[in-house]
Amino acid sequence: MEILVCVKRVPMVGGKIVLTPDGQDVETRMSGFTISPHEECAVEEAVQITERLGGTVSVLTLGPPAAADQLRDALALGAGRAVLLETDGREWGPIATAAAIVAEVRRRAEAGDGYDLVLCGNEAADTGDYQVGVRVAHALGWPCVTAIKSLEITGGGDGGGGSVARAGREYRGTEESFEFGLPAVVAVKEGINLPRYPSLPGRLRAKRAAIERHEPAWQEEGLRKEALRVPETERKQATVLGTGADAVPALLRVLDEWGVLP
Amino acid sequence: MTVLCLVELDASGVADASLRALSFAHGLAAGTGVAAVVFAPADQVPGDVLASYGATEAHVAEPGRVPGYAPQAWARALAGLAGQDGASAVVAAATDRGNEVLAHLGAITGLPMAANCLSAEPGDGGAHQIVRQRWAGLLLEDARLDGSPALMTLATEAMQGVALAEPAALTVHLCQPTLAEDDLRVRATESAGHSSGVSLATARVVVGGGRGVGGPDGFAPLEELAGLLGGVVGVSRVVTSEGWRPHRQQVGQTGTRITPEVYLACGISGAIQHMAGAAGAKHIVAVNTDPGAPILSHADYAVVGDLREVIPALVAALRDRSSA
Numbered sequence: 001m002e003i004l005v006c007v008k009r010v011p012m013v014g015g016k017i018v019l020t021p022d023g024q025d026v027e028t029r030m031s032g033f034t035i036s037p038h039e040e041c042a043v044e045e046a047v048q049i050t051e052r053l054g055g056t057v058s059v060l061t062l063g064p065p066a067a068a069d070q071l072r073d074a075l076a077l078g079a080g081r082a083v084l085l086e087t088d089g090r091e092w093g094p095i096a097t098a099a100a101i102v103a104e105v106r107r108r109a110e111a112g113d114g115y116d117l118v119l120c121g122n123e124a125a126d127t128g129d130y131q132v133g134v135r136v137a138h139a140l141g142w143p144c145v146t147a148i149k150s151l152e153i154t155g156g157g158d159g160g161g162g163s164v165a166r167a168g169r170e171y172r173g174t175e176e177s178f179e180f181g182l183p184a185v186v187a188v189k190e191g192i193n194l195p196r197y198p199s200l201p202g203r204l205r206a207k208r209a210a211i212e213r214h215e216p217a218w219q220e221e222g223l224r225k226e227a228l229r230v231p232e233t234e235r236k237q238a239t240v241l242g243t244g245a246d247a248v249p250a251l252l253r254v255l256d257e258w259g260v261l262p
Numbered sequence: 263m264t265v266l267c268l269v270e271l272d273a274s275g276v277a278d279a280s281l282r283a284l285s286f287a288h289g290l291a292a293g294t295g296v297a298a299v300v301f302a303p304a305d306q307v308p309g310d311v312l313a314s315y316g317a318t319e320a321h322v323a324e325p326g327r328v329p330g331y332a333p334q335a336w337a338r339a340l341a342g343l344a345g346q347d348g349a350s351a352v353v354a355a356a357t358d359r360g361n362e363v364l365a366h367l368g369a370i371t372g373l374p375m376a377a378n379c380l381s382a383e384p385g386d387g388g389a390h391q392i393v394r395q396r397w398a399g400l401l402l403e404d405a406r407l408d409g410s411p412a413l414m415t416l417a418t419e420a421m422q423g424v425a426l427a428e429p430a431a432l433t434v435h436l437c438q439p440t441l442a443e444d445d446l447r448v449r450a451t452e453s454a455g456h457s458s459g460v461s462l463a464t465a466r467v468v469v470g471g472g473r474g475v476g477g478p479d480g481f482a483p484l485e486e487l488a489g490l491l492g493g494v495v496g497v498s499r500v501v502t503s504e505g506w507r508p509h510r511q512q513v514g515q516t517g518t519r520i521t522p523e524v525y526l527a528c529g530i531s532g533a534i535q536h537m538a539g540a541a542g543a544k545h546i547v548a549v550n551t552d553p554g555a556p557i558l559s560h561a562d563y564a565v566v567g568d569l570r571e572v573i574p575a576l577v578a579a580l581r582d583r584s585s586a
Binding site: 236 | 576
């Protein structure tokens, strides 16, 4: 089973988000970076699948040279191969990002080692576009499911041909499931698994691993960012009802006022 | 130039999120007409509700044509209708299904798709000036969306659905979309499993537990309190990533967005990713040992103290009250 996992490098935001003075980006001089949360789970899922069925996990990111850090994080968790689609740091839209991923999938197929499964996160933590995986699937003519919280792959011989995937997600409190053949694109959500912590040997291996690099061309898209803003929220300061169990009568009065007591 | 609006149905009729999307479409259409697109048997389509939220037409694709939820087939049908009606925009609620179907529509047509919009104004040359959410609403993006039709999903917090004083006159068409061979490859099967009781997304009371709960064994009093208040337990990300509680109970950017009357947040510091999921709560009470915790700047009231003392005392007081 050859799996490609697509991850995105996003700023680690703590107590609040601060913008650069030009309002175009999140200020990151004081913050670290991480893999977007849904995609951490995509990496874990890919590693678990290859532990069961054999094969290789390739991890891909599109970003500046420093995004190699996120590739090494994924390598430390068990990915075997890393591909950096290197950019000059400009923000890429979902259409161009999907096209660059499709080019990698085709390159790999032409090299005779095509992917059976492309895993991505349901939406990136920062831009939240909800569409890169779907666009990749359409370009390749592959089936695609999103918002997935359980994934099971069965059947098929070497190379994953003939394999069937059953993917599930929540829908209004019940589960809906989808069954389809591979190759396919699956966009997963946090909760599909609990990502492991990297092992020390994993970290050492990741540090030494080679990273394959390509430089796709940026393209302008129909959705153009003009500026970012921090929404104005009402700054509250809670009224303290009291300390410890002594506050319970006051708390009951407030809950009663709001009409939520039985 | 009509505006097409994908409408999802639920047990109550038209899903709330779709009522909001219809109102959004109505504002965008500015009198040129809104066409609702519904995938359901014609006799289950609540035409009166669609009309009172501004739909002038309804395109109904019955299960004989499009069996159940098949995202690519739904998108293909929307693409056909958008072409036939010369739609200026196609909108949907930013639900899992709404985002998924519009992403397929974007891929089929090659058009850009803007997810989680808060507002949109038609501008020059068919472009729209939009405001959309980033970081699950922690940031706003002002953007220009060039593409005809404009493909947009509407964020949950964007607006309320507004019933019109004078419902529109509704014309219903049965729609017979031409599907491509692969469009039905991916189709949903709903499990027979039924949802048990109150859901986190719609509960009137949510009792939240965070790191301060201390471990998997600490949740029993919170569950008991939630039960007494007819609510449910929600948790912060640290609780699910530690494996103390299942992920489906997580409130936040990567979990569920809640909309209760009261959110009682116990032992939760109030990281912004968590608060993004609680922004829809009408009232917030924090129970926290730290009077300087960030949650206090989001809460109406606070109890400073250990939740392991406060919550059992609250449970006991509620029991006394109901037996009195």
